[in-house]
Amino acid sequence: MKRPPLIVLSAFVVVGLVAAGALWRLGDMRPQSGPVTTVAEEGAPAPADEFGGPFSLTDQDGMRRTDMDFRGKYMLIFFGYTNCPDVCPTTLAVESEALAMIGERAERIVPILVTVDPKRDTPERLKDYLSAFGPNFVGLTGTDEEIEKTADAYEVYYRAHLDGRFGGAEDYSVDHTGNVYLMSPEGKFVAYYSPGIRPDELAADLMMKIPPG
Secondary structure, X not given: OOHHHHHHHHHHHXXXXXXXXXXXXXXXXXXXXXXXXXXOOOXXXXXXXXXXXXXXXXXXXXXXXXXXXXXXXEEEEEEEOOOOOOHHHHHXXXXXXXXXXXXHHHHHEEEEEEEOOOOOOOHHHHXXXXXXXXXXXXXXXXXXXXXXXXXXXXOOOEEEOOOOOOOOOOOOOEEEOOOEEEEOOOOOEEEEEOOOOOHHHHHHHHHHHOOOO
């Protein structure tokens, strides 16, 4: 007559072990980061107070522009170049589609392309290139030193292949970081988006992070 309690006790032990195992598995399966704004091959940006910073560059109309010109607006910043064969046009098209999805919030955002190829990307070239993505896009270029300083502030890697392997002196590619950075109206880091994000994913995240005007 003493065996049933032992069996019951064993059953409780088994159930407890199974439950503990399930909880451990659930803990192991928890998302370690958000699906849109974190994981990137280049690693996470520095804390908001250390990321980004002042810049002074020339826009596609030949006007001198600084970061202070965009205060009061969110900046959606991407570093690329007009001769980029795939990542750049794809990313800018995704931005354009996403902005078209979010209604009046789009008026609070300035999409910015900072070139990593200032040798070829003149203001005129940027203006012609960006016209395909919408009237609100701003293109910025400058001297090699100005672009390098701005890229460093945003922890952007870039490297031009000037070895002539693609032909003449004007035919070269530029490796570069492919993230898009969302900066607040105060110029502080808000989020970043990895290459491959879909327009609807970007639009959904912008809707969450940016209140209506």
